[in-house]
Amino acid sequence: MSWITSIRSQMCSSCWAHAATALVESMVRIEHVLWSGLSEGDIRVGTGKRCADGGNDQFALDWVMSNGLIDSEGFPDTTADMPHVTTADRSGRTVRLPAKYQNVGSLADQKLWLDAVGPLSTYFTVWADFSSYGGGVYRKLGTVSVGGQPNFGRIWDGRPFWIGDFNGNGRSDVLFYYPGDDNWWLGSYQGNQFAWSGAGNTAGFGHGINDGRPFWIGDFNGNGRSDVLFYYPGDDNWWLGSHDGNQLAWSGAGNTVGFGHAINDGRPFWTGRFSRADRDEVLFYYPGDDNWWLGSYDGTQLAWSNAGNTVGFGHAINDGRPFWIGDFNGNGRSDVLFYYPGDDNWWLGSHDGNQLSWSLVGNTAGFGHAINDGRPFWIGRFSRTDRDEILFYYQEDGNWWLGTWDAGQLTWRLAGNTGTPNTIVGGHFMLVVGYNDPDANNPDGYWIVKNSWGAGWGEGGFARIAYGQCDIDSSAKTGLRGTNPDPWTKRRLHTGSLLESGNGADHRNFELISTGLGGGPLHQRWRDNSAAGFPWSWAGEFGDDAVECPTIAATTYNRNFDSVHLTAGGQLHHWYYDQAGGSWRDGGLFGWGVAGIPGFIQSNFDTPGDFEVVVRMSDGRLAHITRHNGWRWTRQPGTWFERSRFGANVLSSGPALVQARHVSAPGEIYGDLHTVCVLSGGQMQHWQLIAGGAWQALGTFGAGITTPPCMIEGQFGMADERGWGNFELCVAAGNQVEHWWRANSGDGVWRQSATFGHDVRTVSGLLQGSFSYNLEVVVCRTDNQLQHYWRDGAGWHEGAVIGGA
Amino acid sequence: MIRLEGHASAGFRWEVVVEDEAAAIDVRTRTTAPPPTPAVPESFNVDEQVVVVARAAGHAVLRLQLRRPWETESLDERVFNVTVSE
Numbered sequence: 001m002s003w004i005t006s007i008r009s010q011m012c013s014s015c016w017a018h019a020a021t022a023l024v025e026s027m028v029r030i031e032h033v034l035w036s037g038l039s040e041g042d043i044r045v046g047t048g049k050r051c052a053d054g055g056n057d058q059f060a061l062d063w064v065m066s067n068g069l070i071d072s073e074g075f076p077d078t079t080a081d082m083p084h085v086t087t088a089d090r091s092g093r094t095v096r097l098p099a100k101y102q103n104v105g106s107l108a109d110q111k112l113w114l115d116a117v118g119p120l121s122t123y124f125t126v127w128a129d130f131s132s133y134g135g136g137v138y139r140k141l142g143t144v145s146v147g148g149q150p151n152f153g154r155i156w157d158g159r160p161f162w163i164g165d166f167n168g169n170g171r172s173d174v175l176f177y178y179p180g181d182d183n184w185w186l187g188s189y190q191g192n193q194f195a196w197s198g199a200g201n202t203a204g205f206g207h208g209i210n211d212g213r214p215f216w217i218g219d220f221n222g223n224g225r226s227d228v229l230f231y232y233p234g235d236d237n238w239w240l241g242s243h244d245g246n247q248l249a250w251s252g253a254g255n256t257v258g259f260g261h262a263i264n265d266g267r268p269f270w271t272g273r274f275s276r277a278d279r280d281e282v283l284f285y286y287p288g289d290d291n292w293w294l295g296s297y298d299g300t301q302l303a304w305s306n307a308g309n310t311v312g313f314g315h316a317i318n319d320g321r322p323f324w325i326g327d328f329n330g331n332g333r334s335d336v337l338f339y340y341p342g343d344d345n346w347w348l349g350s351h352d353g354n355q356l357s358w359s360l361v362g363n364t365a366g367f368g369h370a371i372n373d374g375r376p377f378w379i380g381r382f383s384r385t386d387r388d389e390i391l392f393y394y395q396e397d398g399n400w401w402l403g404t405w406d407a408g409q410l411t412w413r414l415a416g417n418t419g420t421p422n423t424i425v426g427g428h429f430m431l432v433v434g435y436n437d438p439d440a441n442n443p444d445g446y447w448i449v450k451n452s453w454g455a456g457w458g459e460g461g462f463a464r465i466a467y468g469q470c471d472i473d474s475s476a477k478t479g480l481r482g483t484n485p486d487p488w489t490k491r492r493l494h495t496g497s498l499l500e501s502g503n504g505a506d507h508r509n510f511e512l513i514s515t516g517l518g519g520g521p522l523h524q525r526w527r528d529n530s531a532a533g534f535p536w537s538w539a540g541e542f543g544d545d546a547v548e549c550p551t552i553a554a555t556t557y558n559r560n561f562d563s564v565h566l567t568a569g570g571q572l573h574h575w576y577y578d579q580a581g582g583s584w585r586d587g588g589l590f591g592w593g594v595a596g597i598p599g600f601i602q603s604n605f606d607t608p609g610d611f612e613v614v615v616r617m618s619d620g621r622l623a624h625i626t627r628h629n630g631w632r633w634t635r636q637p638g639t640w641f642e643r644s645r646f647g648a649n650v651l652s653s654g655p656a657l658v659q660a661r662h663v664s665a666p667g668e669i670y671g672d673l674h675t676v677c678v679l680s681g682g683q684m685q686h687w688q689l690i691a692g693g694a695w696q697a698l699g700t701f702g703a704g705i706t707t708p709p710c711m712i713e714g715q716f717g718m719a720d721e722r723g724w725g726n727f728e729l730c731v732a733a734g735n736q737v738e739h740w741w742r743a744n745s746g747d748g749v750w751r752q753s754a755t756f757g758h759d760v761r762t763v764s765g766l767l768q769g770s771f772s773y774n775l776e777v778v779v780c781r782t783d784n785q786l787q788h789y790w791r792d793g794a795g796w797h798e799g800a801v802i803g804g805a
Numbered sequence: 806m807i808r809l810e811g812h813a814s815a816g817f818r819w820e821v822v823v824e825d826e827a828a829a830i831d832v833r834t835r836t837t838a839p840p841p842t843p844a845v846p847e848s849f850n851v852d853e854q855v856v857v858v859a860r861a862a863g864h865a866v867l868r869l870q871l872r873r874p875w876e877t878e879s880l881d882e883r884v885f886n887v888t889v890s891e
Contacts (some may be wrong), residue, residue: 008816011880016848052810124847128836131816132874144835171884192828387835413860424839426813427849453816456875476848 003118006720007461009454011079017043017087018452019121019429020060024069024095025721026431027483032508032770035721038095040133040452042070046084046560057121061101061531067096071488072667073604082711088630089608092487094558096502098484105309107467108777111435113479119433122449125470126426133273133457134632136445143398145417145536151417152178152185154672155397156376160403162209163391164217164226164381166199166243166536171379174391175199175217175228184248189382192414194400196694200247206748206784211603218751219298220253229253233262236566240297246622249423256304265407287745295514329405330387337361337390340702341370341456346403346410362410367394382415396419432477436464447472458525487554490608491602492725496655497549498765498778505530508770510534511554517784517796521569522546522565522575524584525786525802529770536802542584543575548708549764549780549805550575551600551655555753558606561585564600564613572625590640591625593618597708599675607631611640614675615651621645622677622687624695644694652678654708654731655765661713662724665691674713676729678705684731684740686750701750702740708734710766716773717745728768730777732760735788739796756796757789764805806856807885811836811850812871817880819853822868829863829889832856859889 002349003023012213028036043060044051074093075086087093094560104120113120127140145151161176166186174187174193174194182203187194212335215230220240228241228248236257241248270566271493277697293715295304321364329348339346344365352632366369388405390410402415434448465472484507485497494500503509503526510527524539543565550565561577572594574587596616604610624643628635635641656676664672670691677683683700690696709731717726727742729750737757742750764786765778777789808818821832837852855869864886871881 013812013814013848013850015814052812052850054814054850056845056847058845125839126813128813128818131813134875414833423836423851424835425811425818425851425853426848427839428814429848451816453873454876457816457873471842471846705815733856 002720004130004450004720005035005037006722007450007455008077008452010040010452011077012044013054014040014044014049014051015429015452016055016057017041017047017049017060019358019431020064020449021069022431022452023057023061023119023478024064024097024483025121025482026433028095028243028489030486031481031483032053032485032490033717033772034485034489034493034770035714035715035723036095036485037070037072037721038076039072039075040679041072042075042084042086045078045080045082046074046086048084050081051079051371054427058101058124061097061478063482064095064336065097065100068096070094074488074607075534079645084239087556087607089556090556091558092560092608093489094486096484096486097480097482099480100482102479102481103287104479105476107473110432110477111437112543113477114432114435117479117481118133119431119450120479121429122432122447122472122477123475124449124465124472126428127470128425129456130470131453133463135459137444137466139444139469140467142421144422146398147417147418149418150185152196155400155418156374158210158266160215161378162215162228163265163378164216164228165219165381166225166226166228166248166749167245167595168223168225168243170381172382172389173226174378174382177202177210179210181387182207186243186803188370189385189415190403192413194418194700196418198247199243200241200249200558202240202248202250222297231256236261246722259304266703267617271444296496303704306735319722327388330384339364339372341372344369348405358409361408362403362412362413363461367412378657391415395660402696415457422664431480432628433462440592444468460709486556487559488556491553492658492661493715493769494553494765494767495599495657495712496551496710496763496778498767499554499561500529500765501526501554501561502768502780504528508771510769511552511768512765512778512786512802513552513561513563514764514778514780514786514805515565516550517780519547519568520544522550522563522805524577528677533799536800538803540584543573543586545569545573546759548762551598553600553602555602555611559580561598562602562611564598564611566594566597570594572615572617574627575581590627591615591623591642591782596653597655598657599653601657601659603659603673606634612657612659612673614653615675616650617645619645619647620650620680622647622653622675622695624651624673624689644695647677647685647697650677651682651706654678656711656729658708658711658713658727660724660744661681661722663691665693668692674711674727676709676711677706678709678731682706684729684750699750702731702733702738702752705731705733705738707762710777712761712768713744714764714768714773714775715739717743728766728775730763730766730775732762732779735760735782737763737777739775739791754791754796757787757798759783778802806812807838807855807869807883809853809855809871809883811837811852812880816873817848818874819855820870820872820874820879821855822870824866824868826863826865827857829861830867830887831858831860831869833858840859842857857887862889862891864888 007399021040129141129144166173184199186199214727220227238253240253241250346362346384347360398419400415400416403410433449438445444466484502508529512525521541522543545567546565548562552563555562563575571589595618598615600611603612608630612624619625627640658674660671673689682704685704711729713725714728715725724744729740739754759781761782775791786802861864867885869883870879872879
């Protein structure tokens with residue numbers, strides 16, 4: 001059974017109100033099996049908070065404890081900063097929280113609470129990457145993407161980078177290999193930054209091939225673009241990777257086992273155009289015999305030739321400071337560029353024919369002092385084809401900076417970002433609805449949370465967050481028990497002489513009003529649904545003119561019980577139990593020529609909602625009678641008037657009037673009215689009224705019926721609070737009860753599911769209450785006794801004989 | 806520098822789009838420091854900052870949209886015309 005209401009989309013900074021509302025809705029669902037759609041805006045505006053204001057879940061729940069929480073129709077969520085003005089009948093259409101919420105502190109207690117009680121609201125620190133969460137177990141990232149560029153994370157982690165014109169566009173590219181997944185990525189400067197594309201995968205060479213084997217870059221095959229060459233000491237094979245426009249295509253480039261096994265033993269290797277002008281070559285020096293060997297690619301493999309011997313000869317000297325070689329000024333000759341960390345000056349030495357002439361070409365103190373801190377620098381023709389440039393990547397902000405010599409100075413440009421540091425961007429509240437402890441597929445364990453960012457975010461609006469992430473476990477989570485839902489939310493779930501009120505320790509007592517054969521006063525009983533054995537008790541009596549059991553409703557008038565019954569004089573009599581005064585009050589007579597048991601509900605036409613009655617009249621037709629109750633003031637409030645008369649050959653009406661959740665009228669909020677009557681031929685007839693229209697007969701079903709039917713819209717068939725539940729109907733026939741149901745969200749066909757009971761004269765009341773999905777029925781027996789029946793997953797059960805009607 | 810009121814606790818972030826002569830400016834974004842965490846946590850949003858640096862002469866249009874990354878509609882939009890002179 002689902003107990004999570006639909007995903008909402010907060011447009012204000014009112015996550016705290018959303019989490020509190022979601023918590024209340026879920027606990028109403030768990031404790032009362034009742035779908036409710038409550039208003040986050042009621043809390044936010046009611047607490048005096050502006051749309052941009054923060055708060056927390058317990059602040060919200062404290063307010064709800066004092067003020068209740070109204071449904072989303074009574075006060076729709078809003079972004080407006082406005083006075084808190086709700087409907088006049090607020091006291092009767094708000095969920096109440098009689099008990100204080102609880103701090104649930106330890107992780108073990110939180111899991112126990114989720115197992116045994118319900119969800120928990122929680123604080124969560126929002127990092128920048130959380131809004132981009134698309135599924136899986138969330139762990140905050142180290143970096144986030146910027147400007148539509150890929151988020152590679154903090155990539156200066158030891159993975160290899162190379163520079164070369166791999167795609168042959170005349171400019172240098174950046175190539176890197178990621179051993180985590182063996183993917184190769186190529187960054188080519190386009191427009192004003194690097195554009196990154198996948199350049200293949202070498203998992204076929206084995207995982208993590210940057211294992212110390214040597215890699216070189218050069219145009220080894222002379223096709224005008226740089227290639228990647230590597231030597232594998234495991235088998236002494238050489239492999240050449242050449243970019244084909246989309247990715248690196250790899251081919252064998254020979255074997256050097258003849259030089260001995262594993263020649264990458266520390267001897268130096270260089271690449272360059274040593275003997276040919278049309279392609280790069282590989283040169284290595286072997287200190288064992290001081291021989292120099294030159295490898296030149298002949299189109300198939302590297303052809304090796306001896307390039308001399310330098311026994312007793314020196315080698316290149318380097319003092320450790322950063323030097324780079326390239327044709328930086330584009331004069332066709334190589335220059336020497338160095339950076340001095342002492343003052344962050346950059347100097348360029350360009351040969352003038354006689355000596356190196358040095359000039360100051362810039363200062364990078366703006367990047368910070370002593371930037372030769374281990375960050376990588378590369379030389380290449382990245383954005384221009386006429387000169388070399390210097391490129392560096394800064395791990396701390398993910399930026400790539402490109403320096404180009406222009407008019408005597410190095411000009412630095414931001415050349416993209418491959419992941420800027422993730423930062424805290426907010427504090428948030430959500431609802432924890434489950435958890436999953438570590439297992440083989442999930443080494444860390446995670447919470448399952450319901451967010452309020454719409455169903456398009458995350459996993460249908462939900463997320464899995466690894467334990468301990470983003471302060472989710474840093475403070476106690478908040479749990480709730482003892483919700484007391486309002487009669488407005490329950491209004492479709494009961495009919496006839498039976499309803500479930502908010503009375504009792506568990507706020508789920510049954511209330512029953514009846515009269516015996518021959519009529520007279522009305523008798524009130526109640527069942528204590530918080531006590532063992534669920535005992536029935538006598539509460540008193542009122543009135544003296546009832547012909548049959550009344551139809552009652554708990555209404556938004558301060559949760560009063562309102563009762564309408566047929567009198568011997570052919571009228572309807574309205575009584576109501578005044579919750580404030582604790583007594584029944586006479587609401588007066590209305591209607592003439594009434595000849596049936598009334599269907600009676602409170603609808604959402606106007607505010608407070610009008611009372612609607614549909615009843616058989618003495619002319620064999622049905623009358624729709626309304627008491628106008630409030631706003632829109634189309635009539636004097638409290639006035640009963642007949643709206644319409646419809647049908648023909650009606651034998652019997654009953655407490656079978658429902659305002660469905662389903663709205664057929666375009667652009668309206670008014671659910672369709674449905675009723676079922678019994679025709680003189682013994683069939684039941686289903687009628688529908690769409691707001692603004694006239695009553696329409698939808699069809700007939702059943703046979704041999706003569707007694708008043710009872711009908712509710714239950715919660716079977718509802719995926720959440722927005723769904724349209726099935727109709728459930730019970731009617732006496734042949735001294736038994738027939739149960740019928742209609743799949744309102746399905747084919748709309750009436751089906752009989754069961755026949756049960758004995759000695760049944762009439763079905764007096766029907767409800768779906770807080771006991772799982774059970775249906776509860778009270779019948780008047782032929783011996784004038786009231787008897788309870790109930791249905792659970794195993795079928796219908798005979799309950800207690802309550803007493804004389 | 807342009808300072809923008811954050812809305813991250815509702816999933817919204819400021820997105821920067823540079824149009825027209827985008828090469829005229831470099832744009833970087835950053836966020837302000839979060840407030841100290843109180844004993845009882847409260848929701849909050851940090852402000853976002855857009856730093857605009859002139860790069861070359863020209864005219865660029867800086868469009869700032871407050872939107873959720875997974876949605877197409879924006880909740881708010883600010884447009885700045887930026888002219889960089891020699």
